Amino acid sequence: MLRFLRVANIAVIENVEVEFEPGLNLLTGETGSGKSLIVDAVTLLLGERAGVDVLRSREAKGYIEGVFRIEELPEELRARFQEAGVEVGEEIIFRREITAAGRSRIFANDRLVTQALVRAVRPYLVDVYSQGEAPMVLAAGAPLRLLDSFAQAEDVRRRVEELARAYRETERALEELARAEAERLRLLDIYQFQIREIERVRPVLGEDEELGRERALLANAERLFHLAQEAYAELYEDEHSVLRALSRTCRRLEQLREVDERVGSSVELLERARICVEEVAYFLREYREAIRFSPERLAEVEARLAELERVKRKYGPTLREVLETWANLKARYEELSGADLRREQLEHRRRQLEDEYRHAAAELSRRRQQAARALERAVTAELRELAFERGRFQVVLQPVEEFPSPEGAERAEFLVAVNVGEEPRPVAKVASGGELSRLMLALKTVAARWRGPRTLIFDEIDAGIGGRVAEIVGERLRRLGERYQVLCVTHQPQIARFADAHYRVVKEAVGGRTRVRVERLSEAERVEELARMLGGREITETARRHARELIGG
Incomplete structure (x- = not known):
């Protein structure tokens, strides 16, 4: 229930405060006085798009504030408010600020919230019928949404929409795979050739460095043998070799030490030198004996190095990078080779989604069929309360060709017969302005029964009617007001007579500027x-x- 509304610097409203009552609240006033601005302010407050043109002329900022009593709110929405830091008790205060710079902010209990959250909560606070809503309610798709709401099948409909979307996405993925098939096969051929080219060489990390050293040895084998032989002879084999000279000198120093101990350290140094020379000589002998000059082996090494150089030039420049390239090519090849598995998975997923969609759509169709008959009876009864004594309302469900349709297996159309002996026809083709107003009132009245407590707002629901029909509409609004809070903008005295709270909207010029005021009327007024x-x-x-x-x- 909307308890209080404050509007400042919006359109021609300078500052208006209104306290609304339970029951039927009527707003009247001269044509053009700004009655509809009050309705517009409520929709703006609850997330309607707003441009800077909604601001009062020459003002930097405008705001709208409303106090709502919360009677019904799903736990999911309460949780979203709590996530935003808003504690929701019996009441919630919304405030929207709009600046001339184009900025717009909405607060709930003084905490900044998103417009998406406010739009989500709006259906639980108000249900607005404005002059332009009838075409939208009767437009393609709208009757089906209203029917699903009446059937309380929004959860099944959302499931159908999700499955249809998932099915379409799976189909697009399969189509993309098909379009990419030629390119995939081309890349597979390239990757396979490159992988085999590397694998034929079978490079080993560090192999080129080892072979390079071996090639240097093989290419210089004869020279190395002679150098090692000469060095070995000079150190060990010759009659005057270094080792023999050191041995003779060591013996002489031993003899000196027998007489003079001071020579002892020199003997030890020379002995160590002799041992080192002996070790070098042994190494040179083994080194010389290990040298083998093999033109065949040199040719093998040269050929292997040439192979390695070719793959390094193409995939390198080092063997490490060649091996990394090989690993990457293998991974790409396996990924592309897995496209067949991916296709099988997608086709299985599509079949699964199709089965689930058909099941969910069938359940939605069943609920719609049941709800359609109940909605027909309820709206027909309301029409007869609204002076359509022989009026008939009909919901026609027709299958759709699209598969899978996000709306399910059928579309809905509302038909109405307003005169005796007529067959029901599409509403847009048979209903006059006044008849359409009453039909919308009937639909809103029926909708209020299943949507639960909220404020019903009617902006000129009396368009095109008068006299006795207006009085009947007023009586219906009064009865609605016994169960719900109703806000109604009207030009008809036959409707205004039923007000539980009556407000007059007045447009006036003050200080050279136009402003709007809203006043609660006494009985005399x-x-x-x-x-x-x-x-x-x-x-x-x-x-x-x-x-x-x-x-x-």
Whole structure:
């Protein structure tokens, strides 16, 4: 329930505060006085798009504030409010600020919240019918959404939408695979050739360095043998070799040490030198004996190095990079080779989604069929309450060719017969302005029963009606007001007479600027307002008497 509304610097509203009551709240006033601005303010407050043109002229900022009593709110929405830091009790205060710079912010209990959250909660606070809504309600797709809401099948519909979307995405993935097939095969051929080219060489990390050293040895084998032989002879084999000279010197120093101990350290040094020379000589002998000159082996090494150089030039420049390239090529090849498995998985997924979709769509169709008959009975009963004594409302469900349709297996159309002997026809083709207003009131009345407690707002639901029909509509609104809070903008005194709370909207010029004010009417003021609505500019006693009769009747 909307308890309080404050609007400042919006359109021609300078500052308006309104306290609304339970029951039927009526707003009346001259044509163009700004009555619909109050309805617009509520929709703006609850997330309707707003441009800077909604601001009052020459103002930097405008705001709208509303206090709502919360009677029903799903736990999921309560949780979203809590995530935003908003504690939701029995009441919630929304405030929207709009600046001339184009910025717009919405607060809930003084905490900044997103417009998406406010739009999500709006259906649980208000249900608005404005003059332009009827075509939207009757447009393609809208009857089906209303029927699903009546059937309380939104959860099944969401499931159908999700499955249809997933099916389409799977189909697109399969189509993309098909389009990419030629390129995939081309790349597979390239990768396979490159992998085999590397694998034929079978490079080993560090192999080129080892072979390079071996090639250097093989290419210089004869020279190395002679050098090693000469060095070995000079150290060990010759008659005057270094080792023999050191041995003789060591013996002489031993003899000196027998006489003079000071020579002892020199003997030890020379002995160590002799041992080192002996070790070098042994190494040179083994080194010399290990040298083998093999033109065949040199040719093998040269050929192997040439192979390695070719793959390094193409995939290197080092063997490490060649091996990394090979690993990457293998991974790409396996990934592309797995496309067949991917296709099988996608085709299995598509079949699975199709089965699930058909099952969910069948359940949705079953609920729609049941709800359609119940909605027909309920709306037909309401139409007869609204002076369509022989009126009939019909919901026609027709299969759709699209598969899978996000809306399910059928589309819905509303038909109505408003005159005796007529067959039901599409609403847009048979309903006049006044008839359409009553049909919308019937739909909104029925909708209120299953949607639960919220504020029903009607902006000129009386378009195209008057006299007895207007009184019937007013009586229906009064009865609605016994169960729900109703806000209604009207030009009809036959409707205004039923108000539980009556407000007059006045446009006036003050200080060279236009502004709007809203005033709660007393009983005496109500008589004057209804008399104005009955009689026009000049209020006569006859009009006042008629107004009193309407209010008292």
